[in-house]
Amino acid sequence: MLSEKEIQDKLKTVKGWERMGNAIEKKFKFKDFVEATAFLVKVGFAAESMDHHPDITWSYSRVTLSLTTHSANGLTQKDFDLAQKIDQIG
């Protein structure tokens, strides 16, 4: 698990992610449902390849991704690696 200092430093390396307790969260808004689907399919491929998966809420064109490492009960490097990957996607 990352220390508070490490978390604060790493938050500066990702775009638009907010700290929410044990997780970091980012909200996305797309043109429509189809565009949101396309984004989530790409996120899904990244998540599978990293064996680390976001928690997702999805309502039509609005998607919220939440990253945490359940097994560590907190934030780890894996969360920030996936956040950076997602930042490259959309």
Added chain:
Amino acid sequence: MLSEKEIQDKLKTVKGWERMGNAIEKKFKFKDFVEATAFLVKVGFAAESMDHHPDITWSYSRVTLSLTTHSANGLTQKDFDLAQKIDQIG
């Protein structure tokens, strides 16, 4: 918007959907993330073809779908049509 009596009658025509205020909700559990993705892609095609979309929460292999008609501020025939379609998918 459907009457309470109509909602109760229609709930008997769908499988595993629970009434949650203005919505009906169903929880799904899959083998893994890939199977959950496959299911949601199929749900997405159905939703687009019906121009009616579920609200989704998705955590790895667990998916919850919630149906309501936001424009009617309640449940309509569209919600039950989509629920029946989803029942045929997974």
